[in-house]
Amino acid sequence: MNMTKKILRANDLRPTKQRVLIGDYLFxxxxxxxxxxxxxxxLLNEKRGVSLATVYNTLHEFCKKELLNKxxxxxxxxxxxxxxxxxxxxxxxxxxxxxxxxxxxxxxSSMPVAPKGKKIKKVELIIHLED
Amino acid sequence: MNMTKKILRANDLRPTKQRVLIGDYLFxxxxxxxxxxxxxxxLLNEKRGVSLATVYNTLHEFCKKELLNKxxxxxxxxxxxxxxxxxxxxxxxxxxxxxxxxxxxxxxSSMPVAPKGKKIKKVELIIHLED
DNA sequence: ATCTCAGTTTAGAATTATTCTAAAGTATTG
DNA sequence: CAATACTTTAGAATAATTCTAAACTGAGAT
Ligand SMILES: [Mn+2]
Ligand SMILES: [Mn+2]
Ligand SMILES: [Zn+2]
Ligand SMILES: [Zn+2]
Numbered sequence: 001m002n003m004t005k006k007i008l009r010a011n012d013l014r015p016t017k018q019r020v021l022i023g024d025y026l027f028x029x030x031x032x033x034x035x036x037x038x039x040x041x042x043l044l045n046e047k048r049g050v051s052l053a054t055v056y057n058t059l060h061e062f063c064k065k066e067l068l069n070k071x072x073x074x075x076x077x078x079x080x081x082x083x084x085x086x087x088x089x090x091x092x093x094x095x096x097x098x099x100x101x102x103x104x105x106x107x108x109s110s111m112p113v114a115p116k117g118k119k120i121k122k123v124e125l126i127i128h129l130e131d
Numbered sequence: 132m133n134m135t136k137k138i139l140r141a142n143d144l145r146p147t148k149q150r151v152l153i154g155d156y157l158f159x160x161x162x163x164x165x166x167x168x169x170x171x172x173x174l175l176n177e178k179r180g181v182s183l184a185t186v187y188n189t190l191h192e193f194c195k196k197e198l199l200n201k202x203x204x205x206x207x208x209x210x211x212x213x214x215x216x217x218x219x220x221x222x223x224x225x226x227x228x229x230x231x232x233x234x235x236x237x238x239x240s241s242m243p244v245a246p247k248g249k250k251i252k253k254v255e256l257i258i259h260l261e262d
Numbered sequence: 263a264t265c266t267c268a269g270t271t272t273a274g275a276a277t278t279a280t281t282c283t284a285a286a287g288t289a290t291t292g
Numbered sequence: 293c294a295a296t297a298c299t300t301t302a303g304a305a306t307a308a309t310t311c312t313a314a315a316c317t318g319a320g321a322t
Contacts, residue, residue, distance in 0.1 A: 014298065014299070016299065016300080018299085018300070051300065052300095052301090053300070053301055053302075057300080075308085076308090
């Protein structure tokens with residue numbers, strides 16, 4: 001059976017045509033950073049179209065199931081990362097380009113304790129680049 | 132002379148009523164994280180109003196002059212930080228609350244080199260919180 | 263003080279990523 | 293197949309921000 005279908009079933013998501021198409025692209029083993037818009041455009045080329053609403057729905061569902069990581073780095077576009085292992089990013093504000101930093105290249109040797117009543121959910125290091 | 136006026140003149144910004152009003156609030160020595168909307172509402176209480184467009188204009192000008200730091204942490208609101216010394220943040224996604232981390236509480240002991248042709252402009256560490 | 267003009271403010275329109283709505287379509291189960 | 297819960301979708305709505313262009317104002321020159 002198609003790998004994407006297995007992933008979907010394992011996560012209680014019905015393997016619809018649209019989800020399989022999106023999953024086949026996102027879970028092909030190649031790390032990607034996509035936006036709703038970039039993914040939507042990519043899928044327009046495919047035989048079967050997927051509506052923009054479905055692209056948004058699916059990205060959010062995949063995030064909820066932790067099949068993707070959401071990266072909020074830019075105020076007017078959300079990025080979704082297919083690399084769900086812990087790693088950090090370079091971001092070029094001018095080109096709006098997001099690049100992975102290999103996890104061994106960053107060492108955070110001291111971390112603050114969370115404020116009372118809160119837990120640390122995620123640590124996001126963003127290195128903003130310029131020319 | 133009013134302190135804000137001095138700051139404005141030193142940065143080639145005409146000390147207009149609106150800028151002085153905004154500056155008096157932002158540069159009173161108390162560290163603040165504001166959004167355009169929160170600042171706009173705060174100023175409505177004052178004797179003299181400032182338009183929302185001017186709030187945006189002024190925040191951006193102050194950023195350009197490095198009197199403020201822009202923090203892009205949430206996709207639907209930009210935060211401006213009056214604490215322009217190097218420091219990091221906690222962010223509670225649920226309450227959209229931004230908290231300073233004392234700079235001595237984070238030690239980044241290893242940093243990657245910037246991609247060819249790029250320089251590091253800013254290092255932003257965001258610790259996302261949950262309950 | 264008045265003049266002049268570049269710099270500034272402003273209301274309202276435009277933009278744009280995202281979310282919402284509700285109607286039509288589909289996968290799954292019995 | 294039939295029933296139903298889940299899913300997709302077009303298009304409308306939302307909301308932060310930016311843009312436009314007209315009115316206003318601060319500051320230097322006269
Ligand atoms: Mn926007
Ligand atoms: Mn938005
Ligand atoms: Zn990544
Ligand atoms: Zn701060």
